[in-house]
Amino acid sequence: DTEVTQTPKHLVMGMTNKKSLKCEQHMGHRAMYWYKQKAKKPPELMFVYSYEKLSINESVPSRFSPECPNSSLLNLHLHALQPEDSALYLCASSQFRDDQPQHFGDGTRLSIL
Amino acid sequence: AQTVTQSQPEMSVQEAETVTLSCTYDTSESDYYLFWYKQPPSRQMILVIRQEAYKQQNATENRFSVNFQKAAKSFSLKISDSQLGDAAMYFCAYRVQGAQKLVFGQGTRLTINP
Numbered sequence: 087d088t089e090v091t092q093t094p095k096h097l098v099m100g101m102t103n104k105k106s107l108k109c110e111q112h113m114g115h116r117a118m119y120w121y122k123q124k125a126k127k128p129p130e131l132m133f134v135y136s137y138e139k140l141s142i143n144e145s146v147p148s149r150f151s152p153e154c155p156n157s158s159l160l161n162l163h164l165h166a167l168q169p170e171d172s173a174l175y176l177c178a179s180s181q182f183r184d185d186q187p188q189h190f191g192d193g194t195r196l197s198i199l
Numbered sequence: 200a201q202t203v204t205q206s207q208p209e210m211s212v213q214e215a216e217t218v219t220l221s222c223t224y225d226t227s228e229s230d231y232y233l234f235w236y237k238q239p240p241s242r243q244m245i246l247v248i249r250q251e252a253y254k255q256q257n258a259t260e261n262r263f264s265v266n267f268q269k270a271a272k273s274f275s276l277k278i279s280d281s282q283l284g285d286a287a288m289y290f291c292a293y294r295v296q297g298a299q300k301l302v303f304g305q306g307t308r309l310t311i312n313p
Binding site for chain 2: 117119126127128129131134136141142174176178184185187188189190191192193195
């Protein structure tokens with residue numbers, strides 16, 4: 087069982103829609119991450135939240151808007167996406183220690199029509 | 200810039216045999232951490248094993264072990280007694296001390312032949 091829960095597992099949306107991806111963890115981790123993964127490629131970091139504050143934005147287009155309402159929740163708000171944004175979106179969390187690994191969720195498979 | 204290279208896009212092994220996946224990295228840092236993750240078709244990235252650069256002893260987790268050669272900047276993964284459930288994409292990853300960003304290699308797809 088994954089300790090990082092992502093919903094929904096699959097999402098199909100049009101380019102004019104607004105939707106949100108959700109991520110939840112109850113491991114007490116204070117760092118949370120969003121990744122984008124295209125088929126047969128490694129995950130690409132998008133955002134990092136540290137103690138509920140945005141600490142890293144990897145020059146992600148503004149049509150992706152992250153939010154961290156509390157230490158257990160991470161959202162990714164989507165608006166006016168492009169077909170090239172179709173991908174697997176992975177959430178991860180970790181303790182705020184260098185030697186601790188990131189724990190990943192199962193991801194949301196996003197398709198943009 | 201730190202880079203991680205996995206030179207084997209695909210590997211296959213017979214069930215119960217041993218296989219080694221290679222990983223090299225480029226860094227000027229002295230303190231860092233290395234990880235191997237597996238990603239089966241179920242999509243979840245699962246930590247297989249990790250190594251602290253300051254430790255000379257190679258990490259071992261049951262059937263999984265690493266050969267960490269710091270001077271050569273090499274971090275290979277050995278899987279002993281391969282099982283069908285080991286079939287997955289394997290990613291090598293690096294993180295420098297004090298940084299939150301994981302740098303991933305391109306991955307190696309491992310197939311287990313029954």
